[in-house]
Amino acid sequence: MIAFKDVYAGYVQTAATLKSVPGTPTTPALAALKRSLPAHFDHQIGITGRDAEAFRCYGGYGEPNRTFAKVPWVGACKRSVSQKVQEGYFIVLLFREDMAGCWLSLNQGYTQYKAAFVNDGMARRQAQVGARILAHLIDIPPGFSEGPIDLVATTNLGRGYEAGAIVSRYYSAPNEPTEAALGSDFRRLLEILDYLERKVGDNLLALFPDTEGPFQAAATELGNKPKTELPRIPGGPLPPQSHLRTTTKGGYRRDPRMAAEALRSAQFRCEWDGSHTTFTARKTGQNFVEAHHLIPMGEQVNHIHSLDVPENIIALCPNCHRLIHHGRAAQRSSIAANLLQRRTVGLQARGIDVSEAAIRALYRTDLEDD
Numbered sequence: 001m002i003a004f005k006d007v008y009a010g011y012v013q014t015a016a017t018l019k020s021v022p023g024t025p026t027t028p029a030l031a032a033l034k035r036s037l038p039a040h041f042d043h044q045i046g047i048t049g050r051d052a053e054a055f056r057c058y059g060g061y062g063e064p065n066r067t068f069a070k071v072p073w074v075g076a077c078k079r080s081v082s083q084k085v086q087e088g089y090f091i092v093l094l095f096r097e098d099m100a101g102c103w104l105s106l107n108q109g110y111t112q113y114k115a116a117f118v119n120d121g122m123a124r125r126q127a128q129v130g131a132r133i134l135a136h137l138i139d140i141p142p143g144f145s146e147g148p149i150d151l152v153a154t155t156n157l158g159r160g161y162e163a164g165a166i167v168s169r170y171y172s173a174p175n176e177p178t179e180a181a182l183g184s185d186f187r188r189l190l191e192i193l194d195y196l197e198r199k200v201g202d203n204l205l206a207l208f209p210d211t212e213g214p215f216q217a218a219a220t221e222l223g224n225k226p227k228t229e230l231p232r233i234p235g236g237p238l239p240p241q242s243h244l245r246t247t248t249k250g251g252y253r254r255d256p257r258m259a260a261e262a263l264r265s266a267q268f269r270c271e272w273d274g275s276h277t278t279f280t281a282r283k284t285g286q287n288f289v290e291a292h293h294l295i296p297m298g299e300q301v302n303h304i305h306s307l308d309v310p311e312n313i314i315a316l317c318p319n320c321h322r323l324i325h326h327g328r329a330a331q332r333s334s335i336a337a338n339l340l341q342r343r344t345v346g347l348q349a350r351g352i353d354v355s356e357a358a359i360r361a362l363y364r365t366d367l368e369d370d
Helices: 002-018 028-047 110-117 120-135 156-164 179-200 212-223 256-265 297-302 318-326 329-349 356-363
Strands: 055-060 073-078 089-095 101-108 167-172 290-293 313-316
Touching: 002 028, 002 089, 028 055, 028 073, 028 179, 073 179, 089 179, 101 110, 101 120, 101 156, 101 179, 110 120, 110 156, 110 212, 120 156, 120 212, 167 179, 212 256, 212 290, 256 290, 256 313, 290 318, 313 318, 318 329, 329 356
Parallel strands: none
Antiparallel strands: 055 073, 073 089, 089 101, 101 167, 290 313
16 A cells, blocks of 8 residues: 555654654655545445444644654544543554554553553553453454554553554555555454444443552552642542442442542551551652552442542551451451541541441451452
């Protein structure tokens, strides 16, 4: 295809010559990314009988007046699951940094993982988890491969695309596909995209388990950031978070930003015994503590307002955190009742009301990690 040749031959030179992204495409390489290739995707959607207005096909290589993206792309987003390539899952054509080839990929928005898990390395690992879960729901088409792709990426965003690939097909630069071949491969991914929408809907992060390690690490890292760098947490009662689809235990996703606020308010000290010191965390330089939901998230089904709020999150040293989960029932329930007494006013301001008897009863039974 001529459009591929234009990108391979001219993109790197265009970026080096222009330095910053122009408002409109000024070279054949940029025109291919912004016009020719998105138009090809639009055409393929149309010939399948799908509603073209239900999709957004567009290309990108950076924001105007800013530096060029190392990995230019052309995406096809189904609006019901993804409005842009920063969220949900979508079909995207990704050109390698070295222009040695490109991938047609069913991929995921990396920005959603970065927002949830903060650290780039952790976000990439979680993107791979999401990709594996989605890939296991589908049949991999002939000629396609499952899992991470190689874009020779040197930026976090490019590496995010590498990690977020669900199923992809590679075209090397000397052997770019014909329009017919690209169209056939694209239509196969359209069928998979439709199938996944029926199976998992639009909330990708609700699809896989809320595991303890990434949650605690993200909360700790966020807690050490200046408050001005984080979104403001609204006051008053909040609606519950999304219910997790893959859990059988009634779980709800925890927001590490809420836990971060609680850890910061506690000044990274154990709230059961402030004399408990642990070690200085490598990434934060603070005393290491963990976030614990006093009213467990498994109880969310019994509350109309979110339990995932700072007032319900206690900073505990690892020893006390294990104690409140695995200690003797009488000791656990006594600690919980004491902590509830300290937090009652804050919880009520969030629309959360629980009695001492109820919290004692909860802590006489086994608790899930929370």
